[in-house]
Amino acid sequence: MISSALFLSGCAINEKSDYLATKDGNIEGAADNDINDPDLKYLSSESDADLDEELRALSETGEWGEDTTITGVEQLFDFPVVTNKQVEMYLNLFQTSQRRSFESWLARSGKYVPFIEHELEKAGLPKDLVYLSMIESGYSQRAYSRSRAVGLWQFMAATGKQYNLKIDSYIDQRIDPEESTASAIAYLGDLYKEFGDWHLAVAAYNAGPGKIRNGLKRYQVDNFWDLAQHKYLHLETKRYVPKLIAAIMISRQPERYGFTNIAYEEPLTYDKIQVEPGMPLDAVAIISGTNVREIKALNQELRRGKTPPNKVGYSVKIPAGSRSLAMSNLDNLHSYVSTGYKTHTIKRGETIASICRKYNLNTTALLKVNNLRSSNLKPGTNLRVPYPMVKYQLLPDGDLSNLAAYNDNLILHKIQSGETISKIAKKYKVPQNMIVSWNGLKSVHSIRAGQQLALFIEDANKSTSGTRRILASTSKLIIDQPATSALVSSSGAIPTLTAQKKGLPDEVSIPSDYNWYKVQDGDSLWTISRRFNISADSIRELNNLKSNLIHPGSRLIIRKG
Structure with missing residues (x-):
């Protein structure tokens, strides 16, 4: 099971060059922190200190590719592992100054390596490529580089979309471990088909295939190490291959390099x-x-x-x-719209009108919620500002009595010629898609004149106690947040939905075997019928009610038990 904790790490910065830039210089597909959760922010993929240290150490290794030899334990790997001064530099770096970062990477690898290795093997690619994700992101799903590459595999937006990753305002599949791994495998497979060499393929994954393709042609070379000897590739790109090789060597045999007692995370399952x-x-x-x-x-x-x-x-x-x-x-999921409250501290110069405009409220609602009789405001005072919030609950399986309480709030609306769901939603101050869900409609367009719609709307008078709700009677109700609140009105008044009859006046004489009952806050026909052991239908018939809506303070005739 996945852990909800995410970690900062010293991950590799992606130097991919095949991104698209907009006219104003911004890189296309820049991700935003849309989820208001501190554990789910995008994370910097590498510290400046780690990068500076790497580049300084690499610059001191001398000529690239000198004395490059195939390691004597190549049978441990299915990626072409070699040793040279650049690889040895990273082996030393990971065991010394960047040891703590590498230990974190190893620990996190337990979550992703089993799944990714399985997918690589299915695709016929080297399983050692699982550590490409290690040096790209340190196995952080929300890793985010300065070049705006995102995710475990550090995809740029353009390349991600090219390899079928959905990226829009609602979803960024570069962060999805399953989808991004499938796209990375497809991309790596295409690069290997073009270059026929895994060192060149992973270099192209970092720098972009065009950069590698042009370099090979310009310098008439056929391998990464010969290309790296020229001042064509940036050092940030050159480091990519030896860093991957060193990560593979240590990760496949961590004890040999002194990495013992690593607390590997549990494999990702869901x-x-x-x-x-x-x-x-x-x-x-x-x-x-x-x-x-x-x-x-x-x-x-x-x-x-x-x-x-x-x-x-x-x-x-x-x-x-x-x-x-x-x-x-x-099937038992039910939703309702409730009223929540946020705090607004009055600033100098603000008025009731300006605050209402800011929050799309009417003056009456704001004054009523704050028990204010005057619109004079004192700077520094806190106001309660109502806003609509959607909540969910599960009804007990098979317990229809719970639904009866919900049905006490039923209003039937007969559709007139020319009416639309949009007009009806505005009339009753409820979201359109709640009407669709309440009535099992296929869409907001699938209505006809003469059709009756069921609306489940609790008494708006209860909003004074902060409990006004719009209730759902159907299962699997899905609604977009925020919903439209009945407290928000352009008419300047709080809308109230009332029953057609509030009950009979107490001046009416009634037989001796009947009593008057004053409706209390929180009552419904269902709860009253249970209390007096009579049916809700009887209460409606006795009191000439045409719906189940009742209001606190109303009087009802109740048969004595």
């Missing part, structure tokens, strides 16, 4: 489950019986904390062994 578009990761955590931090760690490629809304379905990763639980819970 299950997958197909979910609907736009499902937030906190909902995935609920159905899989874990916490959202673990789900985020397993799905770091998702940049907005939810599955892509622009895909028909998405295979989200969940903890190993939890697929059966998640599948069974999916």
Whole structure:
């Protein structure tokens, strides 16, 4: 099972040159920190101090490729391992000043090496290429270089897209270990087909195939070491091959080089489950019986904390062994829109109007939430600012009585000619896709005049206690955040959805075997029917109610028990 902790490391900076630059000089595909989680930020792939140390040591090794020999233990490797002054420099560096970084890489290798080796073997590529990811990223999925290469394999955006990695505002598959490994294997296979030499192929992976291709042609050479003797490749690129070879040699026999008692991480394992578009990761955590931090760690490629809304379905990763639980819970997942609160500290010169514009609120709502009778504001005072937030819960399996409580909030809307889901959503101040989910519609366009829509909307009067909710009665409800709150209105008033009848006035005479009951905050027809051991239908009929909506303070006729 994947750990949610991520580590900074001294990883290799990618000097790939085959990126695309925009007109303003920015590199295409620059990733943003879209997930508001400190453990899931992009991580710097190498410190300046480590880079300076490497380049200084390399410059002191003299001519490149001199006395290059095949190691005497080549049977341990399926990558062409050689020794020379540059390789020996890295062997020494990893055992001394960069020992701590290399120990971290080895520890993290336990998570990724088994999976990547399996994929390399299936593709017929050398399994030693698994350590290419080590020197690229230090096995950090969110490693991010100064040239804006990202992920375990440090793909630039252009190359990643060329090798079928999806990169947009919702997802960056360069961070997905499974997808990025498949693309890296395909890329390395193509490079080997072109150059017929693994040293040249991995050099091209770093520098770009065009750079290597042009160098071989210019200097009439056919191998990496002869090309490296010329002042054609940057030293940052030249270091790539000897660094990989040294990493392979130590990683395959760590004890020989003094790396003992390494606490290798457990191999990365997970299950997958197909979910609907736009499902937030906190909902995935609920159905899989874990916490959202673990789900985020397993799905770091998702940049907005939810599955892509622009895909028909998405295979989200969940903890190993939890697929059966998640599948069974999916049918019992219910969502509701609640009102959360953030704090705004009043600044000098701010007015109620300017604050309302900033948060798209109406004045009445903001004054009511803060129990203010005047719009005069004092700088430094804190205001509570309401905002809509989507929450999730699981209903007990097979317990239909729980749904009865939800159905007490039912409103039936008959679609008129010319009405759209958009117009209806604005009228009732609910998100369009909730209406779609509540009614099992295929899309926002699949409605017709005369059709009745079910809306599950709790009494907006309860918003004074901070508990206004829009409730869902259907399973597998997926909604985009943020939702539209009934507290937000362009009309300047808090909208209230009321029943067609609030109950009969207490002046009406009633038989002696009946009582008046005053509706309390939190009551529903279902809870009242349970309390007095009568049916909800009877209460509706006695009180001339045309829906299940009731309001605190209303009076109802109840038959004596």
